[in-house]
Amino acid sequence: MKHLKFAWLLLALVCIFFAFCFGLSRGSSAAGGAQRIVTEKTDVSAQERLIGADPAALPERSLGAVVNINTADLEELSSLPGIGQTLAQRILDYRESHGSFSCIEALMKVDGIGEGRFEMIRNYVTVEENDEDSGS
Numbered sequence: 031m032k033h034l035k036f037a038w039l040l041l042a043l044v045c046i047f048f049a050f051c052f053g054l055s056r057g058s059s060a061a062g063g064a065q066r067i068v069t070e071k072t073d074v075s076a077q078e079r080l081i082g083a084d085p086a087a088l089p090e091r092s093l094g095a096v097v098n099i100n101t102a103d104l105e106e107l108s109s110l111p112g113i114g115q116t117l118a119q120r121i122l123d124y125r126e127s128h129g130s131f132s133c134i135e136a137l138m139k140v141d142g143i144g145e146g147r148f149e150m151i152r153n154y155v156t157v158e159e160n161d162e163d164s165g166s
Contacts, residue, residue, distance in 0.1 A: 032039070044156070051077055057117070081140050090122050096110075096153075096154050096155055096156045097110060097154060097155050098155075098156050098157065098158050099125070099131050099134065099137060099155050099157055100123065100125065100130040100157055100158070102121075103122075104119060104122060105116050107121050107122070110151045110154050110155065111131070111150050111151055111154065112147050112150045112151060113147075113151060116142075117143065120141055120142055120143075121137070121140050122138045124139065130157070131157050132157065132158065133157055134148075134152060134155050134157055135148070136157075137151075137155065
């Protein structure tokens, strides 16, 4: 009778051991088995890759001057950190349909420019009026 209890106890321990090993292998394959593949888009400009970067870490503009968002063209707007051609075109479209920007903070009304992106460009933009704008 003692040998029968010992055999059942041994069988139970072996089952527990195999269950533990099976669970351990399932857990590690679920965590480490799924490989994450990261690809980088090749058509993204260097400025678009700066989105989310620390504004203090952004390089100085090569022109050394700020961009007047009320008179800038697509190329000038695209040169701003974090502003690609798509956002530059949205700024132009917004300016055409709503008129001149009254302040630089009004850029946040443009779809795609939130507080974070605005903080990246705030030191590079102005809304200075010129002779053409004052007549409208």
